[in-house]
Amino acid sequence: MAYRQTPARLQKDGEQRERILALALSRVADGGFTALTMQGLADDAGIATGSLYRHFSGKGELAAEVFARASQHEVDTLGTLLKASGSASERLSRGLHQFAARAWGSRQLAFALIAEPVDPEVDEQRLIYREAYAALFVTLLEQGIAAGEFQPQPVQLTAACLVGAIAEALIGPLSPPARAARDAGQSRVSLEDVSDALVTFCLRAVGARPSVLPKPASPTTATEDPP
């Protein structure tokens, strides 16, 4: 960058960078990381592609920053729910229901964040954010065990298992083929099906009392899609 870094210039640069990131997030929310192209983004922002490269070394760095911002927001939201009032079981249940509902409400974005095949820079961020989610569950597990609500267990490993279970339970129903089937009226999996099953799985897994599990809608597997 050869131009002079005056305070006014720095501020203008910072504002442009924020604007670009907001436009980039909106592209990912609409069409996944596939839709995040440097040319398309420059068009959205009404700037030359070269100006984008003043802010980001390339698609990988840009995608990683969009990912990190969106994920941090989800981590913060889940953290607030898990730290709210109520028993550890209630907080886990409420946090998971809300997390699933947020993913359901922004399916393209949620799938992009969790599982869309994308640049290795985003995969790096995924590993980092999985640890951030796991740290939230470690705290909750320690509280639940201390309160006698959950069975004693190695909390780091259980927290990792929870993070994996949650991500994987959401990947299928949020994936583009599943969304297309639902839009075409061919799928009967609802948000309630997914989040009740997920909450039951997680509460059982940590050894919560059976009385805190969601009531089963039906004793069969009839509300599920075929594989």
Place this chain on the structure above:
Amino acid sequence: MAYRQTPARLQKDGEQRERILALALSRVADGGFTALTMQGLADDAGIATGSLYRHFSGKGELAAEVFARASQHEVDTLGTLLKASGSASERLSRGLHQFAARAWGSRQLAFALIAEPVDPEVDEQRLIYREAYAALFVTLLEQGIAAGEFQPQPVQLTAACLVGAIAEALIGPLSPPARAARDAGQSRVSLEDVSDALVTFCLRAVGARPSVLPKPASPTTATEDPP
């Protein structure tokens, strides 16, 4: 490809391709996908880099095929264990112990397959193979539910949760920083810690009877590493 496709030539091509894939797998097993470079592989094989491109369009396609072959071998091995004799709980327990032990015995390869940040072509394959693992668990869950060993539950969603929990439980202990800590004698997490915790988590999650759970080594979390 301008040269003549005689039967002898085709056979020689097929043999060279197999040899390249074996050398590529060996590179990934030693140093992860990072170590899989076209130049390094051509050197290993004693051929020109251009000859590699006769077989694979590029690093992404090559990495995806190495991934698919190694993963298919793991899926087949787990499938054999899950379909062997014994109750559903016993088979789940045995399958998970063995799966974790295999990952532990080839940590670099296991981390590369599960979580190493890598080309999007490999991410695509990861989504496909997660479904292959899930299909194995669906069958086991249906048998366990029918036998009254597991609680009734939506088997597709539970299977997805199991796949995620297993992958995530292994990512941490297999990751390069964790391996380095263990090699330096700074880590106390053992294969037994991980696989017992994983088996307990999964058996509880599917609603197996408490009597089938592994006996806890200690009532505390003392054998765990800090985050």
